[in-house]
Amino acid sequence: MALKMADSKPRILIVDDEENIVKALARHYKFLGYNVSCATNAEEALSLLASERTEVVISDIKMPGMDGLDLLKEIRSQYPMTRVIMITGYVTLDNLLSAFRRGADTCVFKPLSDLVELDTAVTNAIEHLRGWQKKLRELKYLERE
C-alpha cells in the first residue's frame, strides 16, 4: 500500500547569532518558496531539528556557546542525512579544514554580498538528497525483477 503524503518544499534551518543575518536569509529563502526555520544558537537549532524533518542547515561557525563546528558534528551523528552548509566571516585554515573533515557540504565566506554561491550550495544539497532517493528507488525496482 502506498502512503499518501502532503506535497512539501524542502526545509532550511538557518543558524547564526547575528539576528539580522538570520532575518535576511530567512526572507530570501521564504521568498524562493522554501520552508524556513531560524535559530540564533546551536542549542536552539538542535531542538528545531528534533521537531521537524530538515533537509539543509545553513550555519555560522563562530557563535557563543556551542559553535557551528560542534553543531555540525552533532548533526552528523544525530541526523546523518541532513546537509550542512557553513557560513563564516572568521576564516582560518583550521576552521575550514574542520568543516571539511566533519562533513560539511561547503563553506561560504561572509560578507554574503550576493547570495549566488549560497543558493547554488542549497540547490546542490537538495539535488544530492534527490539523487539518493532516486538511487533508493532504483534498488527497489531491481529487487522486483
Next chain:
Amino acid sequence: MPAESYNIDPELLAEFLDESIDSLAPLENILLELEAEPTNLDLVNKLFRPIHSLKGNASFFGMMRIKDLSHKMENLLDLVRKDKVVASKDVINALLPGVDTLKTILQRVRSGAAEIADEEEFKAVLATIERAVGAEKVDLVSLFNSIRGTLESVKSFLPADRVQAVDTLLGAIDRFTPPDKKGASPSSPKVDSTKLPVPLMTVSVYVLAAASLNIAIKPMLAPGMVSDVDGKLGSARQLVSPTHLSNTFPGGSVAVTNTTAPGA
C-alpha cells in the same frame, strides 16, 4: 531559482517501514536472552545495530519521534556495551516497551497515521529509558551508602586515632557522592548523566575504604563484626564492575601500603 517540492517517495517510505518493522521483530527475544545472560556482549550488539540504523534513518523520512526514542535507546545500549551500566532487570524493562513503542509508531505511520496518539504515554516510555541511563549513578550511591554504613557501625569500637582516619574517609565519601542524591543544591551544575563516566576518584574511594577496613580496622573488631563487615564490603564490591577497577588500576593489583585516608 524558486524551490521545487521535495517529498519522500511514498513507496520508498512504505518499503522502509516494512523493513524496519522486520528488523525490530527479533529484538524482544534478544532482550529476554540478555536478561538471562546480562554480560553477553553479542546480544547487546545485536540490539544495538538495528536501533542505531533506525536512529540514523528516521529523520531522513521525517519520523522525529522514532529518531528521539531510538536515540535514547541507543545511548542506553551504548552504556551497557561500554560496561558503564549493568544490563539489569530495570534496563531490560525500559528497553522492552521502547522496542514495542518503536514498532507501534512504525505501524501507525505505515497505516497513514501520525507517529504517536498519546503524548503522555510516549513521554513515559522515554522517561523509563532515561531513568535506566541514570542507573550508573544510583549504583554508586548505593556503594557509598553501604561503605558509609559499615564505617559508621564500626567507629565506636575503634581507638581514637583510627576514628579520626575513619572520619576523614567519611568526608571523602561525602565529597564524591553524586550531588543530586545528597539533596541537590540549586548551584550544582546540570550534568548529563549519559556522558558521565565512573570517575576515577569514586573507584579510588571505594578501594581506599575497603583497604582501610581490611587492614587497619578489621583486626580490632570482634569476629562476629568482621564477618558483618565482610558481607557489607562484598555487596559494595558487586557494584563496582571488574572493568571499572581494572581501568582505574591497570595491572590488576592494588598495592595498599598506606591505609590512611587522604589528608589524614
